[in-house]
């Protein structure tokens with residue numbers, strides 16, 4: 001683990017983010033709580049990853065920690081980048097074939113229909129062998145008070161590779177909290193066999209406050225590793 005940097009020691013705003021050498025855009029961060037409206041209406045660039053960016057993928061042969069995340073509008077990606085700064089973990093962005101719309105209402109209708117029909121998005125990514133990793137950080141956003149759908153697809157497809165891992169969920173949400181997302185995550189992993197995994201308690205951050213979460217992230221990373 002890297003030593004926490006100066007900004008991590010306090011609650012200064014730190015909205016600048018880079019991941020895998022690429023700039024992160026997170027439109028929620030500029031919003032006050034009254035403008036933010038719990039994330040309702042938040043646009044994305046319609047690419048689920050910033051439009052000029054390639055999906056994040058930093059895979060080395062030596063890292064023992066891996067961050068796997070999905071982000072539609074950048075907040076969870078910024079949180080992932082803060083965890084990466086403090087751990088130097090490898091990173092893998094979850095990529096789906098058909099990105100969610102830039103428009104919030106369109107995204108909401110699609111998400112509602114996917115949930116009703118349990119028809120989760122198809123993935124478009126290569127996943128390496130996960131056996132070298134001891135700790136896997138799993139990042140998602142809360143949708144309809146539960147786990148967002150790309151993470152459901154990921155676990156349903158690759159969760160059987162989680163064997164003897166320390167699993168550490170982290171999320172951003174619109175201020176209503178984690179809902180049943182962690183229970184759902186654990187259930188999906190159980191469905192895949194859940195062989196010898198342990199779970200850290202989750203990191204939960206408001207989507208418009210990730211830029212003020214440095215010390216929260218730092219304390220959580222310490223806790224994940226202390227109790228592993």
Ligand SMILES: Cc1cc2nc3c(=O)[nH]c(=O)nc-3n(C[C@H](O)[C@H](O)[C@H](O)COP(=O)(O)O)c2cc1C
Nearest residue numbers: 039071072073074075076141144145172174176207
């Ligand atoms: C379709 C949809 C449903 C959402 N449902 C909830 C919810 O039930 N509770 C909540 O607190 N936030 C909810 N949000 C807000 C997101 O969790 C929040 O904006 C999050 O920070 C987005 O992360 P991202 O920028 O990484 O995509 C929802 C957002 C969308 C787009």
